[in-house]
Amino acid sequence: MQVGKLQRFRPDENLLYRWKTKSLGYLWSFGRFILIAGISFVIIQPIIMKISMAIKDKQDILNRMIFIIPENFTLDNIRHAMDILNYFPSLTNTVLYSAIIMFLQAASCALAGYGFARFDFKGKNVLFALVILTILVPPQTLMVPMYLYFRNFDLFGILKLLTGKESINLINTYWPSIVLSATANGLKSGLYIYIFRQFFRGTPKEIEEAALIDGAGGFQTFFRIMLPNAIPPLVTVMLFAFVWQYNDTYFASLFMSQTNLLSIQIASLPANANVYISLMYEQMPDAKADPNHVAMIVDTGILLAIIPLIIMYLFVQRYFVESIERTGVIG
Template identity: 25%
Template sequence: MATPSNAVRGKAAFPLFRPAPRLVKHLLLIAFGLVMLYPLLWMVSSSFKPEELIFREPGLWPSQVTLDNYTEGWVALKHSFGYYLWNSAVITALSVVANLVACSLAAYAFARLDFPLKKVWFAVMLGSIMLPHHVTVVPQYIMFAKFEWINTIWPLVVPKFLATDAFFIFLMVQFIRTLPRELDEAAAIDGAGYWKTFFRVIIPLCMPALATTGIFTFIWTWNDFFSQNLYLTNSDNLTVPVALRQFLDSSGESSWGPMFAMSIVSLGPIFGFFLAGQKYLIRGMATTGLK
């Protein structure tokens, strides 16, 4: 337990080390980053090795460098890999938009408005993410099959437009609740109704939460193997995670090289989206401030 006096002492000692900590901090962050990234670096290096050397030469540095895994992996499946990237991109983009709209609406109601049975509905909302999906998948499949939605993107996208990702509702509820109520009241005094408050006050101040929602939805949808594999079975509809698994055959011969190469290709869009989203992630109250 640190006491305030400790803190004061710590502060007093601080200036002595002023220039050094910065460098030390950088070095620590870099060293730690390298450890974190080792598996990833191994994957990158393997993707440039001739396939038969991947397991024969397990080291990080390739003795032979080749682009074959990329060129072969790109065309190894029925369609070129770009085709699967596009399929994934469509589903992912729709999911991001859907989650942003539907979850923020629901979150605002839960965080700021009062209505009958609110606690019950909130518990139901949280409860809906507590059941392992393996047992709901069969009834769900039966339902979507009745809707004749198999082999369309609807089973993947429509639920998101209906705010079934309770995770994000809860996330935004928590963020909205960190905002002082005075903001809403000030808006109310200016004559703003609920909708106007929502759009003019809550949404702009919740940029970090929205960015988080956007980034996570993007990543999780992009990587979601399970439901995409189940609902999009036609080989023309496959998405990236499903396509990636096709390089592997647990009883026969796996194409590890192309799999690593295409994994890296498919990391591109998510990483790009993260970089872009990051800007909004840090543009919260801290920078916009209280108006």
């Protein structure tokens, strides 16, 4: 119909050309759809498989006919995995811990980023080069001194003066990470400082000048005017800080290997699941756990660990993608 209409008004070669571009356009959107659908599938396929594993009954393990949807449903896997992971206490712990670290990092990195973006002082460029250095040096280089430092924590011998004790052991408490992130030296802090600096450099200077003339001090200007305007980098940094802390195994295994954090629980889940399942066959003390069953429990546990993140992501992803675009990571 569209074609017939065009035929009346336009010469033939023009029509042919239009037809060609139009069909090429359709072809491209079809090709694009296939590509995007394919890549999306690769991304969500493991999650779908894990869900399918989590609701699958033991007797379906060796059933070859099953593709994704099991024949016999059960909640046993989820119950066992929750039991092994000590799920709800660990989850509350991890979320609280990640949230505290997130706020501390966002605060300290925003301060540093603003300082680097807006003020001139001697050695600023050298100091900022050092920030970049903290991004580039692998954290493993600092692992041993850091561990010893927090194992024998003593700030300039002040503690010794106050309490008389030699030093205190902060390993297996939350303090090492808290100290690190409060001083903007935690996990990937350099990157966050960089993000804030890029954003603040892009904001107009006139706002601060107006605030200065109205009699606001430096910190007042920052907290009442600059920070409320810095929502995009704040969202980005807070999301990154939360998620990366939630998933982190480096600091967790270095400083807090005995604590009840989800990432540590997950890392030791396969071994624990093995023991747990062997204990389930009470009548046969020598029986070994079925590896397929263990794998099922492990998959369920991993799913349980990532589900809170996925739910959170569903709510914030819109802001996240938008704010990345406005953050000016690109400078």
